[in-house]
Amino acid sequence: MRIVNTILELRAAINAWRLAGQSVALVPTMGNLHAGHLQLVSIAKKKADRVVVSIFVNPTQFGAGEDFETYPRTEREDQEKLAAEHADLLFLPTVADIYSADAKTTITVTGLSDLYCGASRPGHFSGVATVVCKLFNSVQPDIAVFGLKDFQQLTVIKTMVRDLNIPVEIVGVDTIRESGGLAMSSRNGYLTDEEKSIAPQLYQALRDARDAILAGNPAYADIEQQALQFLQQAGFTPDYFSICRSTDLKKAATEDVDLVLLAAAKLGKTRLIDNIYFSLTAQPS
Ligand code: PAF
Numbered sequence: 001m002r003i004v005n006t007i008l009e010l011r012a013a014i015n016a017w018r019l020a021g022q023s024v025a026l027v028p029t030m031g032n033l034h035a036g037h038l039q040l041v042s043i044a045k046k047k048a049d050r051v052v053v054s055i056f057v058n059p060t061q062f063g064a065g066e067d068f069e070t071y072p073r074t075e076r077e078d079q080e081k082l083a084a085e086h087a088d089l090l091f092l093p094t095v096a097d098i099y100s101a102d103a104k105t106t107i108t109v110t111g112l113s114d115l116y117c118g119a120s121r122p123g124h125f126s127g128v129a130t131v132v133c134k135l136f137n138s139v140q141p142d143i144a145v146f147g148l149k150d151f152q153q154l155t156v157i158k159t160m161v162r163d164l165n166i167p168v169e170i171v172g173v174d175t176i177r178e179s180g181g182l183a184m185s186s187r188n189g190y191l192t193d194e195e196k197s198i199a200p201q202l203y204q205a206l207r208d209a210r211d212a213i214l215a216g217n218p219a220y221a222d223i224e225q226q227a228l229q230f231l232q233q234a235g236f237t238p239d240y241f242s243i244c245r246s247t248d249l250k251k252a253a254t255e256d257v258d259l260v261l262l263a264a265a266k267l268g269k270t271r272l273i274d275n276i277y278f279s280l281t282a283q284p285s
Contacts, residue, residue, distance in 0.1 A: 001089065001090055003089075007097060023049045025045075026143070027041050027051065027054070027144070027145050028132060028146070032071070033055075033074075033078045036147055051086075055078055056093055060123075060130060116240055120240075143169040143171055146171070149275070151260055158170050181200040181204065182196075199267055201230070202236065206274060210261060213259065213280070214278070220251075228241050242262050257281055259278060
């Protein structure tokens with residue numbers, strides 16, 4: 001696996017593949033790779049001739065007082081994991097490679113970026129959209145692969161790609177979970193042992209709400225309230241629990257068929273997010 005730090009080197013490597021008629025997939029990450037990330041790489045490999053993985057802890061998507069400084073940086077281990085997964089190229093830029101000091105342009109997917117995680121983390125999705133657009137411009141991939149755990153992020157990115165006519169296919173990959181059901185996340189490493197035993201109840205709350213909806217309970221606001229209460233009693237400080245339409249993340253009405261339940265809650269200092277999506281026309285797996 002080749003490792004490059006600058007956009008210039010990145011483009012040269014990709015140009016050579018393009019001249020050989022090869023397709024390119026991009027897996028953008030912030031590193032501290034776990035099985036969920038490696039699954040993205042494995043799917044990218046099946047869909048394209050060449051796989052580029054980027055590791056960049058993007059400062060613009062962290063708010064004041066968030067964990068940008070302490071975000072786990074495990075470059076050496078990440079490189080070993082990606083080499084074992086047969087990624088072709090690792091792009092490891094610095095902040096100065098990505099952002100010019102007097103940058104004046106940002107991307108905001110309006111509306112969507114202010115809801116749910118965007119309401120609690122103002123500016124977060126502009127940071128995500130801007131850096132992902134920059135990565136797309138640098139790599140010009142045929143496809144880009146993201147985890148569905150960050151369902152709102154994926155919806156923001158898909159909307160940006162549609163609105164800006166970016167010629168890339170966006171692929172969403174199912175969440176990989178720990179044996180108890182906790183969605184894998186780089187931030188799980190912040191959890192204490194006691195918090196680790198509580199954390200799977202976030203997914204439990206999502207499954208209970210899904211089951212209530214599938215059983216025909218039409219009182220969505222009550223289901224949301226019960227889930228928030230359940231989380232609070234389990235020891236979380238819930239942020240939101242929302243029954244939404246999976247297409248546009250608007251609040252779901254009972255006639256909507258394709259749903260996603262979005263949840264975020266703090267456990268101690270750690271902010272966890274998760275979701276579950278399903279169709280009322282099909283049974284859940
Ligand atoms: O999901 C992430 O790891 C990040 O938000 C992303 C998409 C790599 C942008 O920095």
